[in-house]
Amino acid sequence: MKKDRGLLFVLSGPSGVGKGTIMKEIRQQETNLKYSISMTTRQPREGEIDGVHYHFTEKEKFQEMIENNKLLEWAEFVGNYYGTPIDYVTETLDKGDDVILEIEVQGALQVKKNYPEAIFIFLMPPSLSELRNRIVGRGTEPEDIINNRLSIAREEIEMMSLYDYVVENDKVELACERIKAISIAEHCRRDRLEDKYKQLLEAE
Numbered sequence: 001m002k003k004d005r006g007l008l009f010v011l012s013g014p015s016g017v018g019k020g021t022i023m024k025e026i027r028q029q030e031t032n033l034k035y036s037i038s039m040t041t042r043q044p045r046e047g048e049i050d051g052v053h054y055h056f057t058e059k060e061k062f063q064e065m066i067e068n069n070k071l072l073e074w075a076e077f078v079g080n081y082y083g084t085p086i087d088y089v090t091e092t093l094d095k096g097d098d099v100i101l102e103i104e105v106q107g108a109l110q111v112k113k114n115y116p117e118a119i120f121i122f123l124m125p126p127s128l129s130e131l132r133n134r135i136v137g138r139g140t141e142p143e144d145i146i147n148n149r150l151s152i153a154r155e156e157i158e159m160m161s162l163y164d165y166v167v168e169n170d171k172v173e174l175a176c177e178r179i180k181a182i183s184i185a186e187h188c189r190r191d192r193l194e195d196k197y198k199q200l201l202e203a204e
């Protein structure tokens with residue numbers, strides 16, 4: 001039997017909330033979620049690998065992708081460009097596999113416009129002071145960028161109500177379990193096995 005099209009999940013939330021940490025954990029586990037690797041013009045951080053964490057690229061190439069409609073969505077974030085290559089997403093969904101995007105809020109809103117059937121998950125920190133602690137603790141950004149990211153975070157949090165789910169990232173394992181539970185629940189909702197069971201009842 002032909003597999004139904006996969007489901008598209010969008011994980012979003014303020015910088016420093018733990019999106020990368022959660023995605024790293026989920027990618028190491030056996031799940032049906034395929035991770036879409038974004039394209040960015042940002043410089044790689046120490047330990048980041050091209051083609052694993054991001055497709056790192058020059059501005060010209062990124063611009064070309066936009067012009068050729070090769071990005072499902074894209075956004076400028078603190079001076080760099082980030083975008084989702086469309087081909088991987090459509091090919092994977094067509095094969096019947098689920099895809100998860102880890103993107104910021106402007107991009108998520110574009111996906112909502114272009115692919116409204118996607119399922120939107122907003123990851124929240126336990127508090128704003130904890131969010132600051134996490135960004136400072138990560139030690140990857142200078143003070144002015146941290147402040148910039150925190151003021152964007154406040155604006156992003158205001159968009160929370162547009163999402164289907166709000167998931168707290170208090171403990172990494174708990175947040176991962178919640179996201180996996182959402183994926184299972186959404187499959188139950190989409191697949192509705194009523195027809196199958198109706199046939200079974202009729203056959204008995």
Ligand SMILES: Nc1nc2c(ncn2[C@@H]2O[C@H](COP(=O)(O)OP(=O)(O)O)[C@@H](O)[C@H]2O)c(=O)[nH]1
Pocket residue numbers: 013014015016019020038039042073074075077082083084102103104105106107108
């Ligand atoms: N719109 C959009 N945002 C992205 C994409 N990839 C990553 N981002 C977001 O860009 C923001 C900055 O990412 P990054 O520089 O890796 O920093 P970090 O996620 O805060 O560690 C984060 O909120 C990411 O979720 C993408 O393809 N599209």
Ligand SMILES: Nc1ncnc2c1ncn2[C@@H]1O[C@H](COP(=O)(O)OP(=O)(O)O)[C@@H](O)[C@H]1O
Pocket residue numbers: 013014015016017018019020021022134135137138169170171172
């Ligand atoms: N549940 C959590 N509890 C404590 N620290 C966390 C938790 N989740 C993530 N962190 C830490 O917060 C920092 C930011 O996480 P990161 O995954 O880089 O965030 P994002 O990708 O959303 O910007 C990292 O140092 C990470 O180890």
